[in-house]
Amino acid sequence: MGRFVSIWFRYLRTDWFSLRQPELKKLPFVLRSPSRGRMIITAANSVAAQQGLHCEMAVADAKALVPELQVQDDIPDLTDKLLRRLAEWCIRFTPLVAIDPPDGLLFDATGCSHLWGGDDKYIEDITRKLQARGYDVRIAMADTVGIAWGVARFGNGSLIIESGITIDALVNLPPEALRLEADVTERLHKLGLHTIRQFIRMPRTSLRRRFGQHFLQRLDKALGSEIEILSPVHPVELYQERLPCFDPVATSTGIEMALKELLTKLCFRLQRGQKGLRKAIFKGYRIDGKVEKVEVGTNRPSHHVEHLLKLFQINLGTIEPSLGIELFVLEAPIIEEYLPQQEQMWNESGGLEDIRLSELLDRLAVRIGAHVIHRYLPDEHYWPERSVKLATSLQEKPSTQWPIKPRPVQLLPKPEPIEVTAPIPDYPPMLFRYKDKVHMISKADGPERIEQEWWLQQGQHRDYYRVEDEEGRRYWIFRLGHYHDKIYQWFLHGFFA
Amino acid sequence: MLPEAGVIMILNRKADILTELQSDILRLQGFRTVNNGLLDADLGVIKQAFPNASFPLSCIHEFITSQQEHRAATNGFLSGLLSSLLGVDGVLLWIGTSRYLFPPSLPAFNLSPERIIFIDVSKQRDVHWVMEEALKCKALTAVVAEVKEISFIESRRFQLAAEQNKVTGFLLCHQTKKISATACASRWKVSPLPSETIDDLPGVGSPKWHVELMKVRNGKPQSWDIQWVDGKFVPIYKTVSLFTEQNQKAG
Structure with missing residues (x-):
């Protein structure tokens, strides 16, 4: 049996605003965005919620109710960004973290809690750490995703449901806890079914006829008879290689060997992931605490060891080993997709697409500077000084015709x-x-x-x-x-x- | 009738034998002609000055200019040459310290400016470094460098790099009071001539230049008056050959 954790961020967006502006914490505070010609509330903090303000309310009405209300513009896509960031951060608690829009996270915590010394301590640690980050959360743990979700949002008693208990945890909750559509829950309430206990024993055929197949699926998922699949977030892979040295390296040959070793490792990883680097930094940590570094950039993503080595070699002489370097680090902060068909197309094809041309330009850029390389395209101006513009890339095509009138060489x-x-x-x-x-x-x-x-x-x-x-x-x-x-x-x- | 025809035949035979012998000698000397059908077709009468009647590629050509106006004329003639050299998808690198070349003028010479990558460096030393690096890049068709002066050793290095990597290089030497010896395959000088208009209509006509091939390896130095009309070189008339004993010694 699996164990699942559901985290409910009650005031996700307003909490984020309060973190940046701590004075908002104690005041009634809402976020607004325009909708159908008026401003409506899209999120309210705990103080505002206690005073009866809620989402979808017009800001003007809210201000009439609470004169000291603080209002700020909402940021679109903020929820997604925050949840993704929190999910990546939560990978410390379990390897499988999924985003549960609009206001939650789901963990597959099977076999994790014993590392913290039990379910109580596990949940306590998560709660404490998230609250320390400034978020108001309710966290529940149960055998299925459905129960954890429902208990986190609607549970009254303990939020940790012991293993083996499913139906008992569910029966006292309102139908909303089953993650149903709004019109289905409304219909249930109209029929007087205010808790799950009242309809859970009803025949499945009549439930399906009245509320549809989806309703039964949700019920099955909550009871664990249907498996629910989470789509976990993947942490951002860090393209970095380290080479600690047993003895400090102080010779240029040694530095070059270290660089080659690191480049080979990094490029192998890049190649496997079908990626190419656009920028790479080679750092040497000296025993006197100073850091020496060399940086290179490329015109198009590359995982070609020899080419990158050549680029680095141009400026490798600037590294001062002094008494010796004890640790070499190679990182690639800018990574782009590198598809195999691109490689095929660029190799030996001639013209501006040729990979050897961009490698030549990379060398020039490293030795002299990228500002010396110019390529011109026509611009839609008659004024001679403005009739050309600089191309941003080697592949950019002219968007307009070159002038037909005679122009001086x-x-x-x-x-x-x-x-x-x-x-x-x-x-x-x-x-x-x-x-x-x-x-x-x-x-x-x-x-x-x-x-x-x-x-x-x-x-x-x-x-x-x-x-x-x-x-x-x-x-x-x-x-x-x-x-x-x-x-x-x-x-x-x-x-x- | 018959004896005259016979004489002409013998003369033709003789000329054929001579050209055959000449090409044999070039081959024995290790001189190889690179196939460049498009360029030779566009060059017309000029190609006769070159060995095997074909414009030499994979080598360095030197253009000498003194005044700004001559520079413009040289740029014009060179753009015409480059347009047929680059073909459909060739790429050109243009290196200089103080470049005045105005890209929108190039389409008039059938050259697309977006196929040119300009490298504008601040030091002459960098021009030489970039030139040598570029000549080693097989992806390029041609490289043009604007230089102040060039030593024999540097020109030799360029020439070797060009030969090995099949890239054609052009050196534009400005402000040359004394012309030093170089290892380049040819040396050119282009100066502007008054233009001609059809039927003496008012206005400025097509560009017209006096093109002087001062030196060419294994070929005959000559000079022509050439006009650029409708995207083609049109020689006005062939001037007397400058090929003399003295020139041969100096070259």
Whole structure:
């Protein structure tokens, strides 16, 4: 026979808020969220609950009842996150912890409690530790999930039901303790069936006809004649490898050997789990208490030992062993999925997908820095400086077309002012002076007017001309502003091929 | 009629024999041509200057520029070359310290800017390191590096790395007052020429350059006037060959 524990967090979300703002603990406090054009209460703390406030109540009504009410906005998905975090934390009590939404956890505690010295001490320890974390809980233990759940929420007497007792524990509870749908419990109450005792001996066929198959399933689960399967949470696997050294290591050869050993172990684990690391930190704990570390990052998940070793080797010389290193630790804080078909696709495929290319870029990033690697995609702006944007990854595809209008092969990062002789109003210049050299213009195209994007930047428009001087050199020049403003200026912005 | 036809036939035979002999000598010297059908088709008359009439890949080509305008012209010519070299899914690495290349201009030369990865480092030393690392990466089709000057030893290292890993490298040497000897397979100089428009219409025409192949291993140095029209190199006319005894000694 198994043993199951059900934990009921009575005020899960408000407790979490009170932990962050301890002054809320003593005050009536509710959480609100908008629903159908008004604010309703989604959670109330113990003080507010005692004063008659409950969920689904309008915040305005609640404030009328309790003027000193504290109200804060609810955080969506908070329950799931909190329960998951608590479930992972509770793995210390049993290896099988399942989340029981909306406000509980379920343990399969079979064969666990003797380690604490009995059921009483086991439950006491869980209660004490959860209360120390700031949560108001009710915890029950029984032979089936159903009874534990019902007793935790509706039980009056002892919350620990001894092994072998099933029906007796259940009979005094209301029908809600069977985890039924709201309309079924409502129907039971209407029929005057206020405790389980009143209907548990009724013939199964008539119960099924009136309340459906699901009702009987719930009853069977509570009595243990139908097995209930929990889906336990899995703890996050830590990708970390340690290598303690018998004698302190002070040579570069030794450090490299340690690194290789750790990398091989870590990569084997990653490969088995179909994962690849994006970031790895190699730490050496020195005997004088200082920690030396080297960090590498990769462009795509990798579990390739040789490649990672090469990346580390670039900066391995920065490790100062001093008197010696007694412990090496290799951790991979950022892990991503690495599917075998990706490997197949990237290897030797050529182009941007090639794994050898991303390995080259990894080496550059480690040696010089990731900021030197640029790849450009077209952006939807006419303003030349804004017409390209940096790609975020090697795989990113252009989302728009490259401009069709002629653009200079070389663009100056900042337009340089030039002196110009030009017939007004809109003809291209006849000559211009750039860096003390006069260029006589023989051919010209334009103007191409490019307006400032006022939602991004204020300023005057540019009239671009493509000009060629007598020696055949081609330039991109522009006039900033209108002629009649009298404050226009000419600039050289680029060179055509 | 008959004797004249016979003379022409003999002359043709002679030319055939000579080219055959030349390719035999190249083969005996250990020179291997890499198949690059697409590039040679696009190069047209230029390919005649190269050994076996094929643009040499897996080696280093050096481009010399002095002024900014020449740089732009060189970039234009090089982009045209690279477009047929990269093909459908080739990747190019462009390394430099002060890069002015403007990616949106490249589609005009049939080159997709998203296939280029730019490495903008701050030190010349890093450019050389990245260049050598990149030439060892078989996933790349070509590598372009903008350098100030290059020593013979460095160029030799690049050349060896390129030969071993089948990557083609291009060096853009700026500001070279004295041109030192390098181990590169060829040396080019591109300068802009006044453009021509169809029927003398007003406006700026297609890019036009004077392309000078100053030095080429196992080939004939030449120069051409070339126009870039509708995504193709169009030679204007073939100038007199610069191949002289003096040049041969210097090269």
